[in-house]
Amino acid sequence: MRVALFLTCVNDTLYPDTGRAVVRLLTRLGVDVDFPAAQTCCGQAHYNTGYRHEAEPLARHFAEVFREYEAIVTPSGSCGAMVRELYPRMGERARAEGRGGALAATVAPVVPKTYELTEFLVDVLGVTDVGAYYPHTVTYHPTCHGLRSLGLGDRPLKLLRAVKGLELVELPGAEECCGFGGTFAVKNADVSAAMGTDKVRNAESTGAEVLCAADNSCLMHIGGTMSRLRVGMRPVHIAEILANTEEGAAV
Amino acid sequence: MSGTYLGMPAFPEAARAAVRDRTLRGNLRHATHTIRAKRAKAVTEVSDWAELREAGRRIKDHTLRHLDRYLVRVEEAVTAAGGTVHWAADADEANRIVTALVEETGESEVVKVKSMATQEIGLNEALEAAGIRAYETDLAELIVQLGKDRPSHILVPAIHRNRGEIRDIFRAEMSEWGRPAPEGLTDTPAELAEAARLHLREKFLRAKVGVSGANFVVAETGTLVVVESEGNGRMCLTLPETLISVVGIEKIVPTWRDLEVFLQTLPRSSTAERMNPYTSMWTGTTDEDGPRTFHLVLLDNGRTDTLADEVGRQALRCIRCSACLNVCPVYERAGGHAYGSVYPGPIGAILSPQLRGTGSDIDASLPYASSLCGACYEVCPVAIDIPEVLVHLRERVVQGGPATRRGNKVLLKPAKGHAAERAAMRAAQWAFAHPGVLRTGQRLASRTRRFHPRTLPGPGRAWTGSRDLPAVPAEPFRDWWQRTRGGEDGTK
Ligand code: SF4
DSSP states (O other): OEEEEOOOHHHHHHOHHHHHHHHHHHHHTTOEEEOOTTOOOOSHHHHHHTOHHHHHHHHHHHHHHHTTOSEEEESOHHHHHIIIIIHHHHHHHHHHTTSOSHHHHHHTTTTTTEEEHHHIIIIISOOSOOOOBOOSEEEEOOOHIIIIISOOTTHHHHHHHTSBTOEEEOOTTTTSOOSOTTTHHHHTHHHHHHHHHHHHHHHHHTTOSEEEESOHHHHHHHHHHHHHHTOSOEEEEHHHHHHOOSSSOOO | OOGGGTTOOOHHHHHHHHHHOHHHHHHHHHHHHHHHHHHHHHHHTOTTHHHHHHHHHHHHHHHHHTHHHHHHHHHHHHHHTTOEEEEESSHHHHHHHHHHHHHHHTOSEEEEOOOHHHHHTTHHHHHHHTTOEEEEOSHHHHHHHHTTOOOOSSSOTTTTOOHHHHHHHHHHHHHHHSSOOOTTOOSOHHHHHHHHHHHHHHHHHHOSEEEEOOSEEETTTTEEEEEESSSHHHHHHHSSSEEEEEEEGGGEESSHHHHHHHHHHHHHHHTOOSSOSEEEEEESOOSSSSOSEEEEEEEOTTHHHHHTOTTGGGGGGOOOOOHHHHHOHHHHHHOGGGGOSSSOHHHHHHHHHHHSOSOSHHHHHGGGSOOOOOHHHHHOTTOOOHHHHHHHHHHHHHHOEEEEETTEEEEEOOOTTOHHHHHHHHHHHHHHHOHHHHHHHHHHHHHTGGGOOSSOSGGGHHHHTTSOOOOOOSSOHHHHHHHHTTOOOSOO
16 A cells, blocks of 8 residues: 655654654555655645635645645644645635635545544554553543544554553543644643643643653643643653654663 | 723734733633633533534524514514514613603612623613613622623623632622622622522512613513523513513524523523523513513614624524634734624624724624634534634724625725734735745745844744744755656755
8 A cells, every 4th residue: 555644844844753753653554555755734724724725726736746645644633634624624625715726625625534543543453452561540631623624532542452461541531632733732822821831731640651642732822831830740742752662672 | 882891992902911911811711611611511521512503593694684574573473462662773862761761760779780782782871861760680700790890701700800809809799789798708609699689679670671682582572591600590581570682683583492492502502501500581571570660772783783794694594502602723922802892702702893883992803703613613602603704804804895784785894903914914815826936035035045034023923022933944845846857855
């Protein structure tokens, strides 16, 4: 199977370890992974801040870069939701504005082929035990887009439960937003920080060593808050946990 | 809307004080989390909740699409039943109509059923200016009125107050408005309720004019419906000689069968009750019972403009259950007052900038008062995709575009203060459209990473004020890939 990694601009620039972890994990599971170098950004920040017209060329670019692949895998719930939920909506809006169906037709082929990582593992590869080893106490934060837009459900938890050595502890108020929300974190910094603090305090109360999520944007916000509050916990992307094996590089 | 809100600062500033007020945040957290959990349970009891939600959405959409027809039907039915219908294009006109109607009765006092529409138009203030005193009879609304406060929640306007604060307000203010609070009043719920009861009973028995809103108007018979928990509303609806109901034009449902859906979804969504304790319905007038004179004031006040917007019009489906407020993490921290409107929370963030336009600071900032977490959409019993409308209104704020104001098509200019952001977004889009530019930027960031400050200037300060930024890695992923083609190379 020829699978493309859609890493996202945030991961590419700030979290290359997550990208390497996805490559390592998928390769271990027998998937032939490619990274189309022409990829950039899905346009989520543009779209969500109100710059729909600026997001359109990025959607078109995405569709052109990834058109050839059988599947497109991304370690980001919110960018996955952007492609799956919002690209079709952008196409419809363009049509409603009398600009024809070109955008809709361009994005249509990539929409059903785009998977968030845990979805791809569980639904497409049909695995929940990826042979990982991670001897730490972990609590899981289901990010809003993963939870509500993509409906990841308990897929990430199934994967985590199968990891050897990992002790999973429940996060109180897990379904509440961490307060990141893209530009929301800057535009409404006080409210965003209050939400982040509550998330971190809840995480702290679990006694876990690691807070794990399937989206580095949320982890950047939560981790930045942990660091500022001097909470002795680490934010780790789920891909980095799943990529870890007894023999392989320890995280 | 009400003049009280003119000149409100933008949401972020208005929210700042609330975020730091520990009592307020404690009150809100406690109240919203309690009702949130109860609602979730009440909803799971209904096996066909998803179908009810879908039915509610369809009924509302159908009615809105044919609103012109149903409005005429309502007017015919109400008139045939002995009532009088008045049309109000905006708040001023509605206030003028109601004031004149009260003046005609020769009375200088009215009792009021809790009503969002009359708050929206600032009716109490308008009546006061004409020398007419309006008494709120809903318990929470009474607390707000006595406390010279503003409502902060659709269903529980005094949600930001705790019992101790309420006792203090009753003790200090009740005598101003009528029967004083009993001696030695404590903050036990029973005593507080009894104090309110004694105070209000006097008003009910004396009042000759009642003013209400309505949750629904059934078009086929011209019947108005109010649902409530306390029974005070029913007193106002039945005891006075004259009843004036001010109702938004979106409150119509075509038939009694349609009502069935909402009488199931509204109480469970709002108070987590299986059925609301009081459902009052009135159709025109009857000789033997209830008010002798009935006036229905149908209020537009920005609603037909909202209806003209394909994406935004879904906000008019709202049945004001307030479920979206109770699950909203932003509302929970910012409090209702920060929204600068009688409609706070997620629904307020999409409704107010549509009803009032996005011209003021507060209205231009409301579409951004959300992290787009989607919890509001998930609970909404009429499936309003609030995040979708928020993003749509953000677009209106930053790019301008077509809109309808007072029935005229207008081309809105972008709101002030977004020029720098727009330039940055365009630059980013340009870089993203050119992968080579993106790579150069990434490499530059990597090479200069030792010099990156821990706190940022400009808009970035908002981030580093409360969070630490991640360190930029030595090598962006795409360079690693190019170097190794995904083969591990020992460096991590
Ligand atoms: S938007 Fe939906 S959830 Fe919010 S008050 Fe209206 S009907 Fe209720």
